[in-house]
Amino acid sequence: MKFLMPALLLSASLTQAADLKIEDAMARAVPPTAKMSAAFMTLTNNADTDLAVVSAESSVAKAVELHNNTMTDGKMKMRQVNQIDLPANQTTELKPGGQHVMLIGLNRALVEGETIDLKLNFSDGSSESMEIPIQQIKPMMQHKH
Amino acid sequence: MRNLLLYTFLGLAVAAGAYVSFELFGPKAPLPKYAQAGIGGDFKLTSVEGEINLSDYKGEIVLIYFGFMSCPDVCPTSMGVMGTAIRQLDDAQQQKVRGLFISVDPQRDTPAELHAYTQYFSDRIFGATGTKEQIDAIVKQYGAYYSFVEMEDSALGYTVDHSARIYLIDPNGQLADILAHDINPVELHEKLAAYL
Numbered sequence: 001m002k003f004l005m006p007a008l009l010l011s012a013s014l015t016q017a018a019d020l021k022i023e024d025a026m027a028r029a030v031p032p033t034a035k036m037s038a039a040f041m042t043l044t045n046n047a048d049t050d051l052a053v054v055s056a057e058s059s060v061a062k063a064v065e066l067h068n069n070t071m072t073d074g075k076m077k078m079r080q081v082n083q084i085d086l087p088a089n090q091t092t093e094l095k096p097g098g099q100h101v102m103l104i105g106l107n108r109a110l111v112e113g114e115t116i117d118l119k120l121n122f123s124d125g126s127s128e129s130m131e132i133p134i135q136q137i138k139p140m141m142q143h144k145h
Numbered sequence: 146m147r148n149l150l151l152y153t154f155l156g157l158a159v160a161a162g163a164y165v166s167f168e169l170f171g172p173k174a175p176l177p178k179y180a181q182a183g184i185g186g187d188f189k190l191t192s193v194e195g196e197i198n199l200s201d202y203k204g205e206i207v208l209i210y211f212g213f214m215s216c217p218d219v220c221p222t223s224m225g226v227m228g229t230a231i232r233q234l235d236d237a238q239q240q241k242v243r244g245l246f247i248s249v250d251p252q253r254d255t256p257a258e259l260h261a262y263t264q265y266f267s268d269r270i271f272g273a274t275g276t277k278e279q280i281d282a283i284v285k286q287y288g289a290y291y292s293f294v295e296m297e298d299s300a301l302g303y304t305v306d307h308s309a310r311i312y313l314i315d316p317n318g319q320l321a322d323i324l325a326h327d328i329n330p331v332e333l334h335e336k337l338a339a340y341l
Contacts, residue, residue: 028217030221031261031262033258034214035215036215036217037217038218062300069218069219074308074309074325074326075307076306077294078304078306079296080298080299096222097218097222104301137221
């Protein structure tokens with residue numbers, strides 16, 4: 001079992017999901033009255049078999065769901081998805097404007113610099129528990145070309 | 146000689162008259178194209194301070210955004226861009242810019258919560274919402290879009306599909322520009338600076 005975790009993740013528990021690398025995991029810092037936030041990360045499935053995130057849990061939210069955002073014709077649409085696919089030998093990004101772990105009904109403010117617990121459950125029955133940092137999403141400063 | 150003086154005087158008088166009448170009756174600075182097309186205009190909403198009208202902010206650039214607080218992604222991103230762009234202005238200029246986050250979800254978002262939400266991104270960004278009738282009228286006036294979507298299996302219950310553009314209102318209260326949701330702070334700052 002090879003499970004590479006960045007140093008920022010404070011704990012990593014047992015998982016059956018071999019050859020899965022989770023990087024740059026973070027929860028979005030949100031205003032004190034915000035009831036929602038989202039968690040983002042990069043997942044690399046180095047195995048030869050497909051995997052999927054099928055659910056997630058956290059103590060900071062009443063419900064944790066998997067969602068996908070799409071922008072079509074200038075309209076932003078967010079939909080719940082049953083799972084986030086992690087195809088074999090591919091990197092899947094959960095990022096603003098795309099797929100994310102949605103934290104619904106926050107029971108505390110998500111303040112930059114603190115951490116939250118997050119557990120991902122995978123399609124092979126394994127799971128991964130981690131502490132991820134709360135960060136501001138910094139807008140890109142570069143000009144578009 | 147006498148005639149020459151007379152003609153010179155008459156000529157000057159005609160030129161002066163033409164100048165004065167041009168100043169008084171000549172073409173003014175044209176209205177922005179959106180205003181010409183009837184897009185935009187005044188509206189009435191409720192903020193934490195009570196009733197507000199767009200016309201209250203004459204002399205300021207107003208950046209209008211339609212969103213909702215349960216939006217975890219594009220709304221906070223756009224508010225972050227707006228706040229960053231405003232912070233690049235000097236203090237005096239900042240006081241002439243006002244972000245206005247209009248919640249299309251008054252059932253979930255109260256004016257007090259919206260105030261705290263928007264002030265997190267900048268003390269020059271304010272929140273407002275209104276009745277469904279008021280919101281529908283403004284959305285139509287500005288050519289924006291929103292639609293409630295039931296989410297049966299989600300703890301959210303429903304979400305809101307929405308247009309994610311920034312409407313730039315010039316200091317005369319006219320809609321001057323419609324900006325894409327993914328504009329970056331540098332570009333937005335340049336847009337603002339052009340009106341300051």
